[in-house]
Amino acid sequence: LAVYRELLDITTKAMAGTGARSLCFLADGAVIPEVGLPDATWHHQQGNDLGERMHRAFQKAFDAGHDRVLLIGSDLPHMRPELLERAFGVLAERDAVLGPALDGGYYLLGLKRPHPLLFNDMPWSTDRVLALSRERLQAAGSNWGELEALRDVDDGDDLAAWEAEHR
Structure with missing residues (x-):
């Protein structure tokens, strides 16, 4: 729980540092955490799998009138406002932005349309x-940019690597 709180704190500080409007999505049944995002709107995730939940989160943001949407998790110890600002900058010029994770996934996805x-x-x-x-971005004819590759914390090995960096 302490690791979760620390990663959530890192994430919310980065989000607050951008000045962008935040839509936050919680797992089913989760309560809104006390974090430094007083202007955020909170929603429970909807969907049967991760892909459906992510798609619906993007759709909710686009339906609310946002024209550049970043989706991030709360498992990135190196999240900072500058990283999010760079991602928004890429979206000003391109259709999408990816933040590659070292494990072959991504820690950030930004889109200008569904x-x-x-x-x-x-x-x-x-x-x-x-x-x-x-x-899939290539096949759709989308142009995209990428941020630097970073390690997210998905398992015990990732946690150990992060802890080793802090020693």
């Missing part, structure tokens, strides 16, 4: 997610 194919039949939690996302 892109359902990025979420359908994806082998979530595997090292193929990033490559397939690139292929």
